[in-house]
Amino acid sequence: DIQMTQSPSSLSASVGDRVTIACRASQGITNHLAWYQQKPGNVPQLLIYAATTLQSGVPSRFSGSGSGTDFTLTISSLQPEDVATYYCHNYYSAPYTFGQGTKLEIK
């Protein structure tokens, strides 16, 4: 099974900061990596798929990069509404594993 490891597990940053969340796959998944945002009490929402493609309607301050085993989600200028837990997700092969999540808070 492919293990997905995110870092950090939690993060506190100020409004306007550039924020980066890392995700590492235990084996290569080419670019079959999605990022989901789950705001408190809400359903997960798709942010990015194919490692770098922004889902329609997602603000352009979100971006994704990486391929193979190492991936990154970047928020270029943190906004208060970005408070959420972020998950990376392998859809390369079953079992379709998630990272453990990164909880993002405003400092």
Place this chain on the structure above:
Amino acid sequence: EVQLVESGGDLVQPGGSLRLSCAASGFTFSSFTMKWVRQAPGKGLEWVSFISSSGGTVYYADSVKGRFTISRDSAKNSLYLQMNSLRAEDTAVYYCARDRAWFSSGNYYYFMDVWGKGTTVTVSS
């Protein structure tokens, strides 16, 4: 509007059974693969099961293999998850999700683009 509505969650005793349903609307259900994902209280997301558009291919997480069965009824635009031999660790919110197909290097890959609001399963005596 694309919509997924789960139902069937309940309080059940360990060893019991439950059948979850997911009603789909706003898209051609028979053309899409589907998944179930769960989230235990205060925990992260865990993929549970996948079913192809025809229903002919299914996958399960090791944690539920042999106990859970995914199925679909395109005539009713519905997805199901039959859960048997339930354990306390199956307590979670269960989400159904629609997949979007992505063709790459000669293969299709499927990522979840629409999620339902979830239904809560509690396994406790």
